[in-house]
Amino acid sequence: LKLEIRHDGIKPFPKWIGALAKYEQEKIRYATQCLVTRFSPCHWKEWRDLLDRLRDQPRATQLDAVNRYMNRQPYVLDMVNWGVPDYWESPGEFFLRNGNCHDYAIAKYLSLRLLGWNKEDLRIVALNDLNLRVGHAVLVVIEGDHAVVLDNQVPQVVEATSIHHYQPIYAVNEDTWWLYRH
Numbered sequence: 399l400k401l402e403i404r405h406d407g408i409k410p411f412p413k414w415i416g417a418l419a420k421y422e423q424e425k426i427r428y429a430t431q432c433l434v435t436r437f438s439p440c441h442w443k444e445w446r447d448l449l450d451r452l453r454d455q456p457r458a459t460q461l462d463a464v465n466r467y468m469n470r471q472p473y474v475l476d477m478v479n480w481g482v483p484d485y486w487e488s489p490g491e492f493f494l495r496n497g498n499c500h501d502y503a504i505a506k507y508l509s510l511r512l513l514g515w516n517k518e519d520l521r522i523v524a525l526n527d528l529n530l531r532v533g534h535a536v537l538v539v540i541e542g543d544h545a546v547v548l549d550n551q552v553p554q555v556v557e558a559t560s561i562h563h564y565q566p567i568y569a570v571n572e573d574t575w576w577l578y579r580h
Contacts, residue, residue, distance in 0.1 A: 401578070401579040401580075402576050402577070402578055403576065403577045403578075403579065404574060404575075404576050405574065405575050405576070405577065406573070406574055407573065407574075407575075408570055408571075408572070408573060408574070408575055410575065411570050411575065413484065413485070413486035414486055414504075414522070414570055416486060417486040417487060417488050417504050418488075418572065420487075420488035420490070420491065421488040421489060421490070421508060423488075424442070424488055424489065424490040428440075428442040428443075428490065441490075441493030441494065442489075442490060442493065445467075445489065445493065445509070446512075448463065448467055449509060449512050449513055452464070452513060453513060453514075457541070458555075460510070460513050461510075461539060461546065461548065461555045462554070462555055464506050464509045464510060464513075464548070465506065465548040465549075465553075465554070465555050466553060467509075468492075468502050468505045468506050468509070468548075468550070469502065469550050469553060471492065471493070471496045471497065471502070471505075472496045473496065473497075473498060473499075473550065474495070474496040474497060474498060475498055476497075476498055479495055479496065479497065479498075486500055486501065486504060487501040487504065487505075488504070489504070489505045489508055489509075492504070492505050493505075499534050499535040499536070499550050499551075500522065500524070500535035502535075502537075502550035503522045503523075503535045503536055503537040503548070503550075504522065506537040506548050507520050507522055507537050507571075510537075510539065511572075515539070517571045517572045517573070518540075518571070518574075519539060519540045519541065520537065520538075520539055520540075520571055521537070521538045521540070521569035521570065521571055521576070522535060522536075522537055522538075522569060522570050522571070523535060523536050523537070523538050523566050523567075523568070523569040524566070524567045524568050524569070524570075525564045525565055525566045525567055526564070526565045526567065527563060527564060528563045528564070528565055529563040533567075534551075534564070536548060536549045536550075536564070537549075538558060538569065539555075544557060544558070544559070545557075545558035545559075546558060547561060547564075565578075565580065566578040
């Protein structure tokens with residue numbers, strides 16, 4: 399049995415707040431400084447072009463395309479990438495330096511927000527992978543009475559009810575967080 403406790407505000411999550419703030423700065427910088435050349439692709443522009451192509455597509459198509467696009471990035475541990483054990487990247491940092499599970503979830507979250515998805519339907523979920531006995535993070539998207547998971551370890555979008563080896567710890571969106579008790 400899982401109990402979900404909702405909390406308003408995201409003050410307990412400074413790394414998430416920092417990732418959102420860096421993203422806001424990137425939107426300004428990349429709007430004017432991201433030029434594509436033969437030897438220097440602009441990952442930000444490629445991302446925004448993908449989102450423009452997806453804008454009028456069915457929601458399931460958007461979920462699948464965003465999941466697959468982000469999952470192309472190589473997985474890199476924070477300690478290797480940033481020299482610290484836990485660093486939450488903005489999308490721009492993720493496109494330039496790759497990242498780990500929460501960085502995939504952040505990029506997917508912000509992609510769906512840019513496609514017009516409501517923040518109330520999106521949650522970055524920190525969890526325990528009971529099979530691997532490690533921490534992990536995914537994006538959960540709530541659609542009506544069911545939820546789907548966008549996971550960097552799985553190429554397709556899957557129903558949350560089909561995953562039994564993940565034990566959620568907490569979830570967060572832009573203004574709310576949830577604590578899970580088991």
